[in-house]
Amino acid sequence: MAGATPLRALLQRDGCLTLPGVFDGISARMAASTGFDALYMTGYGVVASALGVADAGTATFSEMLDRVRCIAGATNLPFLADGDTGYGGLLNVDRTVRGYAAAGASGIQLEDQEFPKKCGHTEFRRVIPADDAVAKIRVAVEARPAKDFxxxxxxxxxxxxxxxAALRRAxxxxxAGADVLFVESPESLEELRRVAETFKGAWLLANMVEGGRTPYLSTAELGAMGFKIALYPGSGFLTAAGALQLVYRHLKSDGIGTGSKAPMLPFSEMNELMGFPAVHAFEKRHGLSGSQHEK
Structure with a gap:
């Protein structure tokens, strides 16, 4: 995290912070290269890309922790990471918070759903008793290594x-010491406004999912309401899936990868994004370039 502005310091600035959803090394590097100040590790995107299944409580702590390490290694930007329900009881929450912090996350999102949890814009979600949910937040606050987390x-x-009921829980x-409040899936502009008005002065997060249950607004619109974080978790993986669909259909029908309607990053730019210039510089510095490397 050397050189990165702590996430807490970013939130102390004026305005609403835009967090793009990232889910692997490529998306993290791409988001960082386009000038974002911070990122969000989306659980839906991680589960989809790592396991190829629905975000319905199937991912384990260790599987999610691997992606936290991946994203921390791909960029030095601060990022929030989806910690689902904490992967169990209070001891599990303690372990999850400590693990995410040690792996390089700048913060963790914890929710009050029953296990197995589901994506917050899908059906059949149930929540645990409010007292149990509050206890998890208290444990998380106690477990974090520093206030900047x-x-x-x-x-x-x-x-x-x-x-x-959601407002009472928030x-x-x-x-209990939470830094950011996240009331998931308000279903109208009035409900969004009510959340903002109820918690004036608190750091509030709004989750913007294309095609989801909440009205889809811009960062500027959310900031004007009083939200501090505008989360766009699905923009990246939805676009990536759409592009893959186009290029794979074209490859199947035409027998060639180029020429589809999907935008394709030039190979040279992909190499730049993934750090090949640094690899080549390393090899040159240590005498591994050219014919010497092949011996």
Missing amino acids: LIVARTDARYAEGLD ERFLE
């Missing part, structure tokens, strides 16, 4: 129990 407390109670999360 942020605890994002998410509630899915809007879907399961209604907005009033209030208790704030009292």
Whole structure:
């Protein structure tokens, strides 16, 4: 993380911070190269890309931790990482927070769903008792190694129990020490405004999912309401999946990879993005370039 502005310091600036969803080394490097100040490791994207299955509680702590390490190694930008439900009880939450911090994340998002959890914009989500959810946030705050490691407390109670219940839970999360409040999937502009008005002065996160349950707004619109973080977790993997569909269909029908409607990064630019110039410089410095390398 050397040279990166801590995420807490970024949130102390004026305005609303845009966090793009990243899910592997390529997406992390690409997002960093386009000038974002911070990133978000999306659970949906990680589960889809690493396991090829639905984000429905199937990923384990160790599998998610591998992606935290991957993203931390691919860029020095600070990033929030999806920690799902903490992968078990209170001891598991303690281990998860410590593990994510040691692996290079700048903060963790923890939610109050029952296990197995599901993507926050899908059906059939249930939440654990409020007291149990608050206990998880208290443990997370206690387990973090430093105050700069942020605890994002998410509630899915809007879907399961209604907005009033979600707001009550968020209030208790704030009292338990959460740094950022995340009321998942408000279903109207009025509900978004009510969240913002209820927690004026608190750091609030809004989750913008293309085709999801919440009205889809820009960072500027969310900032004007009072939100501090505008999360766009699916923009990257939805676009990547659409491009793959186009190029693979073209390859199947025409027998060649070029010429589809999908944008294709030039091979030279991909090499640059992934760090080949540094590899070549290393090899040259250590006498491994050219014919010597092949001996």
